[in-house]
Amino acid sequence: MPRGASPSSFLPSLQGLRHEQGPLHRQLYERLREAILTGGLPPRGRLPSTRALAERLGLSRNTVEQAFAQLDAEGLLERRVGSGSVVALPERARPPHGATRVASRRPVPPPVLKGRARRVSELLLPEQPADLLPLTPCMPALEAFPLSLWRRSLQRQGRSQGARLLAYGDEAGWRPLREAVASYVAASRGVRCGWRQVLIVSSTQQALDLVARLLLEDGDAVWLEEPGYLGARAVFSWAGARLIPVPVDDEGLCVEHGVSRAPDARLAYVTPSYQYPLGLTMSLPRRLALLDWARRAGAWVVEDDYDSEFRYTSRPLSAMQGLDDAGRVLYVGTFNKVMFPSLRLAYLVLPEALVEPFRRAKALTDGHTAPLTQAAMADFMERGHFTAHVRRMRGLYAERREALLEGLRRLASERLRPVGSADAGMHVSVTLAGREDDVALVARAARRGLDPRPLSIHYLGPRRTRGLVLGFSGVETAALRTAVAALASVR
């Protein structure tokens, strides 16, 4: 269309505005705007008067007026009393290459991702199933969660705290919850801390991410348990750390091996209560050796105590944090596995010197955690519901664990052999006899609706034990028995 020409050739496409698609003035505005921006209506092109356009389109004049007013407000039209309106989009703001914007609406080749955006696509992340499936590791018994008690805590706090719970909260956490966590980890885990050392976060994953970002620089060495937790490996890898796999034996992390391979590491990540995925407890001598190394090397120890609540016959070893005299241990705990995954509450117990940097990093990267959920959690703990729930789940999971082990003994004792000595946790790992491929086996099990995980993917190095990580906590005992039988029959 030549410059300054009448736009009537364009107008037919304004036909067909329909009430069902929202306000007519809005539809008209959108079509005109699109035409202006894409070159269908050229700069300085004239539009008919609102009266003429209304008549031509069979719309009320008010409708057209509203559309023009909005285009005017956006700087797309210049309105002239008596002489209609002119497209006002400045020439220099238009695509310089002569093509109209209509043409450029063709699919644009996707941008090439590089650096961190590409690296994040290459990381192996722990997968969460979309549905509740048998054998998913670390899935709590949702059907046994005392939902009505939890709702009462939510409602009670919602009412009593009022507007305080709507406003901003302290990024370090809601004080009553920080206090409740400090008491809880002192009593149940031998952690020594004041409530100010407790930082509330959304998840273990967020805790580890904050650790990685605050305490590591590009290229710093990090000791990881071999095999170990994928979420930790991924987060430290993405942070640019040099990952040092340190083997795990019957006593847990082989500290001497770590010292010989990377004495100058900045950080060691360990799961001493119930090693993930092997299910061992780290011995006291190893714990003390790790702490001694950390003190001498000026390194940090991250103690992920992810399901220490579940120990079925003996009492658990107390946390390493309580043995640490040098302020080198960061203790991580989570409520998302003991309560339910969508709760989104976990915590870090920090050495004093790290409290303020971590609070600031939390503020910078996320902000405060939802105060209502925190207040309800504190209420739930103060009323004793939390410890009662843990106690009940301990009984339930012990039963499920036994059902899993019994089923394995009976149906697959030659093929699937449990590893790990500790009678604890929410999963059992088994090794595969012979040279069976665990990744292929898991894929076949998935087609039967089962959700075990391959053990071998938890290794960083080339020496990998093939096996399965089997969750026992998430489904009822009868369903678990069926699942074990189904697993045993998968070939």
Next chain:
Amino acid sequence: MPRGASPSSFLPSLQGLRHEQGPLHRQLYERLREAILTGGLPPRGRLPSTRALAERLGLSRNTVEQAFAQLDAEGLLERRVGSGSVVALPERARPPHGATRVASRRPVPPPVLKGRARRVSELLLPEQPADLLPLTPCMPALEAFPLSLWRRSLQRQGRSQGARLLAYGDEAGWRPLREAVASYVAASRGVRCGWRQVLIVSSTQQALDLVARLLLEDGDAVWLEEPGYLGARAVFSWAGARLIPVPVDDEGLCVEHGVSRAPDARLAYVTPSYQYPLGLTMSLPRRLALLDWARRAGAWVVEDDYDSEFRYTSRPLSAMQGLDDAGRVLYVGTFNKVMFPSLRLAYLVLPEALVEPFRRAKALTDGHTAPLTQAAMADFMERGHFTAHVRRMRGLYAERREALLEGLRRLASERLRPVGSADAGMHVSVTLAGREDDVALVARAARRGLDPRPLSIHYLGPRRTRGLVLGFSGVETAALRTAVAALASVR
């Protein structure tokens, strides 16, 4: 105490266990454990039999038995039938320097922080007040929030979704909320997207942090509005970006200035609807120029549309995202200011190519956002409560804004002059006449219980306008009038 000697010299400190301090066996266990770990009881040191110790301490034998059993389980004691127990902590696991652990319990000098942990302490972060104060920028009218409607949405979804809401959710967000957001931003802001392009996050801050981590490498240049939002500056700075302050004039970001200073920047962060803190709207030509630069440079544009809901007379310009043909715009919106800050829901609308990397980064650094809150938000929107609330707040904030401006005109017209032409947002910035120091003025105002923010801290470069950022939305009109009068009298 010599090796193998009787531990009786140690025993007196076991006196004074008290019922008020929890189970006696636990207290006894803790004291013995401490003594073993700190060297008060040496390796291979003998303990009396449980019977003898019980008698000596006036405790039941069962109490002592429980304490010893736990020490045994932890590997701290070796129990011998008939001949008492021996401290079992292996020598090599003890501190090697000869000092006992008691000695090392003296305060340890705090670790020296470096790198990112130190840098985070040096960043200027936006501060959130602990209380609701007059003049806090961008604080919604919490007293006017329809809390009972919101609770009903929460309860309805809690009941109807059941266990689904307890389990893991999609890290990209709850599908009905992603759909509701896609419809909402299309209708109200002219954003063009499918629901899969919507990523649900906890806050604008988390959105910006993910952007910084995924799209920037160390040393990449980033254009920031000068003056601009502190939260964005801090997050890009901490990510290691090179910050390029680009001045803002009456039309918004001076794109040509940015091109001349850093044509190869990787990213531009803008607040085009209502520039923070100056309160201008970015003109259409500037928007198109920015998009053209981004397309040519292969750069990203982050459009932070933080309070676009609040426009009081004219309609807002549509979002830049709708003008972007090249997939270079990341659109950020938040519910935390329109609803209430503790909601913890915001969203990113992403170019297709970035959807999966962002979902993975969210999974890696945080996990899924609480599904119940998301489901309730979707419900609240689908029932029309959200748009009704926005409409009511628009009326309320227009009145409060007018009260603020009227108060300033009447009481401080010479000293405090509003800037910014757009009648929008939740704050107004004013400049200070003369050479008055805004930081000092804010400190004096804070002593009167007022919470304005200094304008000058929002500048990166040396040319800073002194002034105040005044929030008008958070307190009722009468209280706001009182606050303006108090502010005008602060000298």
